[in-house]
Amino acid sequence: QKEVEQNSGPLSVPEGAIASLNCTYSDRGSQSFFWYRQYSGKSPELIMFIYSNGDKEDGRFTAQLNKASQYVSLLIRDSQPSDSATYLCALRGNSGGYQKVTFGIGTKLQVIP
């Protein structure tokens, strides 16, 4: 089992809809969780960080964490064509030292105008 599992997609949603991106992980000791956005041909950029169970909201983005079920999700409300990108789920676990971050394969999101 991979440490971080994501469906590679593509996930297609109409403009204005809610996009729901999901991620599961295997290491129960994982401490912190991240969502990065990566536009085609560009480098990843951090958009959300969460470490406590529950929801964290930032503008149109909401990250949800459920440690008991070992999943993390990202909701994008009022999806825009500019949200079309690959979204990488990542976590900081217990192995490899405090700094090591493990990434999922990423889910490609397409927002259809």
Place this chain on the structure above:
Amino acid sequence: DAGVIQSPRHEVTEMGQEVTLRCKPISGHNSLFWYRQTMMRGLELLIYFNNNVPIDDSGMPEDRFSAKMPNASFSTLKIQPSEPRDSAVYFCASKEYLSYEQYFGPGTRLTVT
């Protein structure tokens, strides 16, 4: 701030040749990471440094890969000899030690023929 600087941006080389990728982290950042990204395996951590010292190199695929950080403002990733399966985008990222956010460089697209 100039951000993380990587060079070259593109490298095409023949199998068996030596390849050196370069990275200049953001000034003041004391953690530096080298990643490799492919369609099949996603974004993989190769090695990371804290205060110029290699901490975890468990992701380095084999002895053909080596990385150095001679000072706080420069790091290299060397592949010798290169093979076609090394073709990928190589990212360098940096962050402040206690911060959770990594800042990625633009990447080097390596093609080995």
